[in-house]
Amino acid sequence: MGDKMKKIMLLLVIVALFTSCMNSTSDAKIQFVDRIFNNYAVRNIVFESDGTAWLLVHDVGVIRYETDGSWELFDHTNSIINEDLFSIRDMVVDGQDRLWIGNDGLVCYDDGFVRYDSSNSPMTGNYVNCIEIDSQDKVWFSVSAGRTNSGLGCYDQGTISMHIPEHTGVIRNMGDMAIDMNDHIWCSSIYTLYDTCLYEYDQSEWTVYDTVDIGFNPYFIQNIWVNPDNELIASISYALSSSMINEDGPLWFKYDGERFEVIENDHSTLPKAYMDDDGYFWSTYQNKLKIETEEGLLEKTVLYIPYSVHGSPTGDIWVSSDHGVYIYRIGD
Secondary structure (H helix, E strand, O other), X not given: OOHHHHHHHHHHHHHHHXXXXXXXXXXXXXXXXXXXXXXXXXXXXXXXXXXXXXXXXXXXXXXXXXXXXXXXXXXXXXXXXXXXXXXXXXXXXXXXXXXXXXXXXXXXXXXXXXXXXXXXXXXXXXXXXXXXXOOOOOEEEEEEOHHHHOEEEEEEOOEEEEEOOOOHHHOOOEEEEEEOOOOOEEEEEEEEOOEEEEXXXXXXXXEEEOHHHHOOOOOOEXXXXXXXXXXXXXXXXXXXXXXXXXXXXXXXEEEOOOOEEEXXXXXXXXXXXXXXXXXXXXXXXXXXXXXXXXXXXXXXXXXXXXXXXXXXXXXXXXXXXXXXXXXXXXXX
């Protein structure tokens, strides 16, 4: 082998080593800790204050996973959870470590299960799509009950009340929810299949933001979220669109309290993100974990389909997926 060829080979090796180091440095910061419930498709995770985890398992039920590794599965055979597991649409834990589930009404677990629905409360319907907790530990939930009865329900110290907009005649269904730092409840709502709006409820008065206020037709608002700057972020889905709908339209927009603005960004790095104790934003997209840090964006390709990202009380990051729960942390 000639000297020139040796130099070329040496250069290729150096480039390969450099590239490998660059890739491994990114991955090294995202350290794998553990994997649990490998055989289950886990759709959602919430935590009690002591680290006890509740896992929503696709087509199985709800698992309570204790910090000592013991666990119990709840389904229709040993609880009041509806046999139709597809009707479990959301779950949260409040400040008293009570679990709340949207499942053919509003279901609460506090050393036992209790169901609230239209038969034993003022709820105008039993389709509970989203649940959020405000700073006063009030449980707010969206109720979809047709054009005249859709609105927000509230559980406060043992009492349920319904809050329905005056213009409810144009609502078909209440969609996603978020609560901002002023305890204003935001929810998306459907006028028609191709025309949605946003509602803001300050726990006294309603404000509606339609396509005129937003500045364009958002088609279908899928998710909403409040960022650390108290700005509302909304995602737009075109999944139900036909050839008549522009699928190249905006994916995200935000509202800063004064004006709406389309976000020109990679849609995978924004909401439903989780911010850890170090200020890193975690999100998922296809088969990637994405972490936004002060140093830049870290990515980790994974061999599973990640559904959502959740921070545990211990500081570890739990990722729900089609093959169980993967647990990570940021390393040096």
